Amino acid sequence: MQPKIDSTADALAQSLRESIANGELHDGMRLVERELAGRFSVSRIPLREALKKLEAEGLIEIYPNRGAVVRALEPSDVEEIYAMRMLLEGDAIYRAVKRMDEETLVRAELVHRLLGKTKTADKQGELNREFHELLYAPCGNGRQLKAIRELRGQVERYERLQSMLLADTEAFQHEHAAILQACRERDARGARAMTVAHLTSAKQIVERVVTQARPEGRR
Template identity: 70%
Template sequence: METKFDSTADAVAAALRELIVGGELGGGERLVERDLAERFEVSRIPLREAIQQLAREGLVEVFRNRGAVVRTLTAQDVEEIYGLRVLLEGDAIFRSVKRLDEETLARAELVHRLLGEAATTQKQGELNREFHALLYGACGNARQLASIRELRAQVERYERLQNTLLADTPSFQDEHVAILQACHERNARRARALTAAHLDSARRIVLEVVERLAA
């Protein structure tokens, strides 16, 4: 039997996710159902479904007496998330490299150039996601790609804080160039190693932000 997906709950979840990733809803902030239902012009049923979806993704925590709050990441959370990302993204690009067609690589080159020209961290975040999605997309595992997206969403809000990603664009771009070169050479092992190193650079930035906020 085919299960119908609740597109309203999905749309609300997407809107809430963007508010959290963009920093409009900060760590520890309560998600007041009445206010959010009015804001999105929906009933509380799809809103609660959306909140539960974000809880499963690790963006929100739901407490019996406090309701839902935006999850605040600890240093340990960051280490665990990036440890998983290295495994998942390293494997994704390893299996994807030899399947990438020239059109996809050309698109990745274009996104890489646009990323270097982007003026805001929000735009950079969008282009950075697209760049990696293009290089991972041929891995052939939809569940793996979904897990990568969820893990990225958990930490992306910290990358955007205080223009950290914008300030570090040159080093990130150099790492992207090396990854692209490995893909052009169809060198899967090198692409995986470079992706792991690239994620370690991002981990250090996010860890600094998380520790600074905690202090």
């Protein structure tokens, strides 16, 4: 019985992550167990497990006697998240470059080209995620890759909802091209430096979005 609950909880968690990323479940929104159980046609047991997963990932907050709400980030959260991302992603690509094969580079270049042609924020977010995951995967550290995914998940909604990355496609494409070139040249230090610079650009966008979303008195 337990494996079925775990499997259902994982599927629910993924559906809720996507709903948060695309803005269907927005910052500060209450997640009512009864409503969610009805929507997904599940019992509350796997639903509660799914909510615990999202709480551990920093996507929601669960309050005693009040239930769960979608967590809204503060500027200090953005600072901490991107500081961690720069450390983890910079290190991941540094080590991955030394193990990267031709197939990985070809696939990353294809995703890079598709990213430059897409016209929707959701698709762009999907391709952007795939691009980076392809390049980081050869580092071989599963826990590190999981942490990177979770940190990205905490800020992805701010990128996708405001279409900010879509507006800055050209700049981001140049940065992606530079990262790819460093990987092709087996320049691990260069790939790390360019990845950190790329994340710095993304951080500035998310900081603007988060600041604009805050009530006037809390800025």
